[in-house]
Amino acid sequence: xxxxxxxxxxxxxxxxxxxxxxxxxxxxxxxxxxxxxxxxxxxxxxxxxxxxxxxxxxxxxxxxxxxxxxxxxxxxxxxxxxxxxxxxxxxxxxxxxxxxxxxxxxxxxxxxxxxxxxxxxxxxxxxxxxxxxxxxxxxxxxxxxxxxxxxxxxxxxxxxxxxxxxxxxxxxxxxxxxxxxxxxxxxxxxxxxxxxxxxxxxxxxxxxxxxxxxxxxxxxxxxxxxxxxxxxxxxxxxxxxxxxxxxxxxxxxxxxxxxxxxxxxxxxxxxxxxxxxxxxxxxxxxxxxxxxxxxxxxxxxxxxxxxxx
Numbered sequence: 001x002x003x004x005x006x007x008x009x010x011x012x013x014x015x016x017x018x019x020x021x022x023x024x025x026x027x028x029x030x031x032x033x034x035x036x037x038x039x040x041x042x043x044x045x046x047x048x049x050x051x052x053x054x055x056x057x058x059x060x061x062x063x064x065x066x067x068x069x070x071x072x073x074x075x076x077x078x079x080x081x082x083x084x085x086x087x088x089x090x091x092x093x094x095x096x097x098x099x100x101x102x103x104x105x106x107x108x109x110x111x112x113x114x115x116x117x118x119x120x121x122x123x124x125x126x127x128x129x130x131x132x133x134x135x136x137x138x139x140x141x142x143x144x145x146x147x148x149x150x151x152x153x154x155x156x157x158x159x160x161x162x163x164x165x166x167x168x169x170x171x172x173x174x175x176x177x178x179x180x181x182x183x184x185x186x187x188x189x190x191x192x193x194x195x196x197x198x199x200x201x202x203x204x205x206x207x208x209x210x211x212x213x214x215x216x217x218x219x220x221x222x223x224x225x226x227x228x229x230x231x232x233x234x235x236x237x238x239x240x241x242x243x244x245x246x247x248x249x250x251x252x253x254x255x256x257x258x259x260x261x262x263x264x265x266x267x268x269x270x271x272x273x274x275x276x277x278x279x280x281x282x283x284x285x286x287x288x289x290x291x292x293x294x295x296x297x298x299x300x301x302x303x304x305x306x307x308x309x
Contacts, residue, residue, distance in 0.1 A: 011286045012039025013248055014294050017276050018102055019043055021296035022246045027051040028099035031238075033083035033231070034058060038067035040102055045074035055098070057081050057089065059132040059222075082132075084230035086238055097240040104248045105228070106292065107131075107218070121187035121210045127180065129214075129221045139217045143180045148172045158225075158253065159216030167193050167213060186210065215251065225253060232261040236268075241301040244271070248294050258295050268297040 012018075018040055024030050024047040032041045035056040045054045054076045058064050061080045068078055079089050083103060090098070117128055127140035137145070146154065148168045155164035170193050171180065180186050187210040194209035219225060239245060245268075249255040255275060262268045275293035283290045 011288075012037070012043075013104060013106065013286070013289045013292045014276065014278055014282070015040060015043055017294055018246055018248070019047065021271055021276075021294070022100050022102055022244055024048050024052070024100060029053045029055065029095060031055045031057065031086065031098050031101040033086065033101055033103040034105065035067060035078065036063060036104065038070050040104060041067070041071060041076070044102070045071060045076055048074065050075065053077065055079065055089070055093065055095070057083050057086070061132075061134065082227055084227035084234075086231060087234050090238060097238055098243065099240055100244045100246070101235065101239065102246045102248075103231070105224075105254050106248065106250045106288075121183045121208065121214055124182055124184040127183055127186060127217075129218045131222045136221065139186075139221050140179070140181050142217065142221060143171060143186070144175060154220050155213055155216045157216070158219040159212035159214075160252075161212040161216065163194050183214075186213070219253070225257070228254060228257055232257060235261070236299065239299040241299055243299045244296060245299070246294065246296045248292050250291050250293075255293050255295070262295055262297040267300060269300055271296040271298055 022030065022044065024044050026047070026049040028048055029052065030044050030048060032044060032054060035041050035058040038056075041054060041056050045052075048054060052075065054071070054074065056064075056067075056071070056076060056078045058078075058080065059082050064078045064080055071078070077093065079093075081089050086101075090096070117125065117130075117133070127138060127143065129139040130136050143151070148165075148171075151168035151171055152164040155161040155167055161167065167190055170189055174180065174189060180189070187208070190210040190213050191208075235245060245262075247254075247258045249258055259275075262270050272295050275295050277294075278286075278289040278292055
């Protein structure tokens with residue numbers, strides 16, 4: 001099935017695999033917890049048909065406004081909300097449980113490509129990084145507020161950056177005379193702390209030294225891991241027996257949480273013992289898919305009782 005991206009630059013990751021493991025059927029109610037550019041949503045809605053219903057959530061109201069016309073031919077309800085608010089959203093819609101959920105935890109390429117959103121260091125822009133630009137503190141606010149130890153812990157925990165202390169120390173030194181407000185400023189500061197290693201002939205390019213710091217800041221600004229933990233904790237109560245959940249993660253901190261949740265064998269049957277990764281062909285056509293990992297599970301009908309109760 002070919003589904004137009006309707007003017008978006010974003011290319012959905014592993015769309016065929018999502019449909020395979022989610023297995024949406026006519027008449028079902030499915031949640032797309034991260035609508036983004038609507039690539040997965042359009043494919044799922046087409047499978048659900050006129051008798052089904054897709055509930056689409058996203059933190060970015062601007063993205064929802066752009067994607068709404070592309071979903072108009074199907075019964076779709078779009079809600080401006082974080083996926084951790086799923087129980088409240090379903091309650092307000094009068095829905096008890098749903099037949100399935102997909103959550104693509106990556107950042108929409110259209111957000112990445114907007115310099116003013118501040119997600120990327122390849123182009124200069126304000127250090128914002130908020131998924132919902134209408135609320136919360138920006139990355140610049142965070143860099144100005146946290147002390148040296150807090151910054152180091154943030155870069156190490158969320159970015160797995162080994163040179164976190166060195167980078168944090170330099171940030172504190174620089175901000176005494178000049179606030180860090182742009183992506184270019186921060187990227188150059190990190191690169192000065194971590195010069196790129198020399199590349200041998202035939203070796204693949206190493207990642208930019210700023211990558212892990214930017215990842216850590218984005219996770220912290222949006223409180224991503226706490227929201228994911230809340231969704232995973234509430235999910236068993238939101239999915240009907242035999243319903244399915246599909247998650248696409250892009251770094252180990254997310255994937256580890258999803259794996260741990262799905263290995264609760266009294267609640268979930270894992271459909272993917274090991275994470276599914278994009279094919280070489282997909283990565284060649286969409287390099288941003290290269291770190292994606294897909295995990296899926298089926299909600300069990302019977303939950304084992306705790307004999308200790």
